[in-house]
Amino acid sequence: MRFEHETLAQRVRFATGEAPAALCAEVQRLGGSRVMVIASDSEAALEVAADVPVVRHHHEVVMHVPVASAERARTAAAEAKADVLVSVGGGSTTGLAKAVALTSGLPVVAVPTTYAGSEATSVWGLTEGARKSTGADARVLPRAVVYDAALTLTLPVALSVASGLNALAHCVDSLWAPRTDPIDQALAAEGIRALAAGLPAVVADPNGLPGREQMLYASYLAATAFSSAGSGLHHRICHVLGGAFDLPHAQTHAVVLPYVLAFNAAAAPEAERRIADAFGAATALDGLQELRRAVDAPRALRDHGLDEADIDDAVTAVLEAVPAGNPREATADGLRRLLRAAWEGADPAVVTVGKN
Known part of the structure; x- marks a missing residue:
């Protein structure tokens, strides 16, 4: 090591x-x-x-x-x-x-x-x-x-869900970001575990403090890992979408996350296993999707202001921002499939097959 x-x-x-x-x-x-x-x-x-x-x-x-x-x-x-x-x-x-x-x-x-x-x-x-x-x-x-x-406590449940999934994206990206290390990965895995426990608790009892305490604890772990590991593919995509098309920050992260996870998972088996274990699920994507269903997560970029006509421009901008060392090569075709699926709210599995 x-x-x-x-x-x-x-x-x-x-x-x-x-x-x-x-x-x-x-x-x-x-x-x-x-x-x-x-x-x-x-x-x-x-x-x-x-x-x-x-x-x-x-x-x-x-x-x-x-x-x-x-x-x-x-x-x-x-x-x-x-x-x-x-x-x-x-x-x-x-x-x-x-x-x-x-x-x-x-x-x-x-x-x-x-x-x-x-x-x-x-x-x-x-x-x-x-x-x-x-x-x-x-x-x-x-x-x-x-x-x-x-x-x-005044943060509405829907915004709590989007914000919590934004924190989860920090964790996931930190497992394969350019400067990731074992400490970042340990913080990220614990962050995923705490978010998976805290977010459903907030949805079930919006006025309860235990779930929200878990969420704050997890968001700190997630951000600490992310600050060290650097910005991975997920955050590069979301920064392009937010800056170029003025999409809402947390909701954009919440929508895009399963598609980037599906895109990278097979090329990063060790990270995928850590995410799955943190969720207590058979696979990382299964764990994430189960959580998203439980909390009624945002589903599609078209629901948050991205026009279908903007997808090609977004692909061009994201290509320029792809971080070095992403587990899977990101080509224009692969990113277009990823963004279109996120725009539609399609099954994330569609980005795991075919050409990059």
Whole structure:
């Protein structure tokens, strides 16, 4: 066994019902006296920053973090002379805070209210025109994360399902991503196990905390693995779809995941077996599909804004973004079959046969 693994420096506080006190402690630890809170109008109503020295509230949160939106947030932070950024919300909110940190170096304390996982990675993303650019930079990694499952109770079940499957995609991609290692794979496998337990529990009891705690725990493991392993084929596809066609982030990941799993599984038998074992299923795809049926997962890209006429353009863009070392060669024909099946909501098995 020979590998190199870098663990990111980050403090994590997991305490259901204690977000305000935990956030205040983390801001104090960073010496913050002029805090800019980034939160949408709905998330701002949670008032988790009531005891923090806030000098600016910034509510313009836009999916996929358009460059113009990021510039306005950067200007707001500079005008307020902020010394700490607090993000309260999902991946788009955390992503906006990261965009500010990327150019300012300001520390971020993240308070997630979904299972997006952006809070545990050093990955940033910005969209300009029809192209989403991503990168990794230590400056954008939140210095601290405050996890409070009670803050996710307002997340509707359908969004909880999509967000949870987005976290599951982090796990699956981490098992064969360009920089994957045994530590990433162990975190990813445990993340899959916890998500497979937590997601049905949230659907069965939306107001219960145990399932949502499992979901937050799993989303952190998933994101930590993903940040180390890098972006695999699944995420390259979804970044293209989100940036070019403005598709909703979590729902796109939820739809595309079984098709990428079906596409790669036979070419990555060890990873496939780990996924299957984590699900407690005969095969990885069987386990995923059983979970998706149990939680009524999003089924087709056409339901979320992708036009059939856009498929060929998407194939061309994805071909340019396929990561090195993907277990199976990704050709235009193979990707077209994958995307068409995802657009239709067809049986994922159709992408396991035929030419790449």
